[in-house]
Amino acid sequence: xxxxxxxxWEGVLGDGTRPPATDFVGFDLxxxxxxxxxxxxxxxxxxxAKNPAGNAQGGFITAALDEIMSVAGSIVxxxxxxxxxxxxxxxxxxxxxxxxxLIGRGEVLRKGRAxxxxxxxxxxxxxxxxxxxxxxxxxxxxx
Amino acid sequence: MSETEKPRLSDADMLxxxxxxxxxxxxxxxxxxxxxxxxQEKQRIRMEFDVSPAFANPTGAxxxxxxxxxxxxxxxxxxxxxxxxxxxAPTLEMKTSFLKRLMPGxxxxxxxxxxxxxxxxxxxxxCFDPDGAMVAKATATAIPMLFKKLG
Numbered sequence: 618x619x620x621x622x623x624x625x626w627e628g629v630l631g632d633g634t635r636p637p638a639t640d641f642v643g644f645d646l647x648x649x650x651x652x653x654x655x656x657x658x659x660x661x662x663x664x665x666a667k668n669p670a671g672n673a674q675g676g677f678i679t680a681a682l683d684e685i686m687s688v689a690g691s692i693v694x695x696x697x698x699x700x701x702x703x704x705x706x707x708x709x710x711x712x713x714x715x716x717x718x719l720i721g722r723g724e725v726l727r728k729g730r731a732x733x734x735x736x737x738x739x740x741x742x743x744x745x746x747x748x749x750x751x752x753x754x755x756x757x758x759x760x
Numbered sequence: 761m762s763e764t765e766k767p768r769l770s771d772a773d774m775l776x777x778x779x780x781x782x783x784x785x786x787x788x789x790x791x792x793x794x795x796x797x798x799x800q801e802k803q804r805i806r807m808e809f810d811v812s813p814a815f816a817n818p819t820g821a822x823x824x825x826x827x828x829x830x831x832x833x834x835x836x837x838x839x840x841x842x843x844x845x846x847x848x849a850p851t852l853e854m855k856t857s858f859l860k861r862l863m864p865g866x867x868x869x870x871x872x873x874x875x876x877x878x879x880x881x882x883x884x885x886x887c888f889d890p891d892g893a894m895v896a897k898a899t900a901t902a903i904p905m906l907f908k909k910l911g
Binding site: 636637638640641642664665666667668669670674675676677678679680681682683684699701702703704705706707708709712 | 783785786789790814815828829831832833836850855857858
């Protein structure tokens with residue numbers, strides 16, 4: 618097969634037509650590895666995500682993690698693909714600031730034929746862990 | 761807990777108090793949230809949301825995290841009301857099952873308290889589409905904390 622997986626995903630994740638949810642969480646791709654099954658991106662959550670305490674509301678943190686974990690679950694599949702999330706658990710370890718550059722990382726734990734298991738973290742640039750998640754998703758080819 | 765010291769409002773008055781609140785956090789407006797039912801006896805609330813197309817994933821459906829955001833909003837508000845507006849409860853952990861696609865537009869969330877203790881609160885919530893089909897279900901744990909000199 619002449620499908621260049623890396624080039625395809627560079628196009629989709631870089632300057633490709635981004636879905637609105639991706640823009641909302643300020644997704645900015647850093648690096649990814651289609652063979653090892655991980656992806657990293659920076660995120661900046663907008664003021665619109667603020668809770669009464671002035672930090673990001675948990676669901677918007679979940680949205681950023683879902684983005685990067687879904688990327689990891691998508692790129693490990695054989696061709697153009699998605700990875701719709703079935704279930705996701707998030708631990709909110711520290712308050713997450715809005716308007717600050719955050720580092721998100723998604724990793725595939727297992728790629729099965731019918732299910733993919735992923736995990737993800739959201740940290741400050743100095744490495745302080747803010748939130749951690751695990752998820753299960755299903756492989757869905759777009760080819 | 762100061763719960764007993766403060767007189768309880770009726771369900772209708774509690775609802776009116778939240779609907780008329782001028783101190784809504786940005787996340788509530790972002791999600792187009794409106795509290796529509798309060799049942800203090802059952803520690804249950806219902807909210808409706810106007811889900812913005814800004815939350816769509818590549819398929820046009822609402823990205824899961826934003827569904828979690830609505831569920832979190834409802835579960836957190838449920839703790840505030842169950843505590844008679846004496847406590848807030850930052851979420852520690854939350855698990856969401858995404859049962860079905862939700863398209864941008866109207867959505868409804870019902871949340872209830874499973875247990876409100878001194879050091880931990882347990883909540884659950886379900887999200888429904890305009891046809892009444894359940895699209896997601898969540899459970900969460902939180903730490904109840906006294907509001908600092910608030911209302």
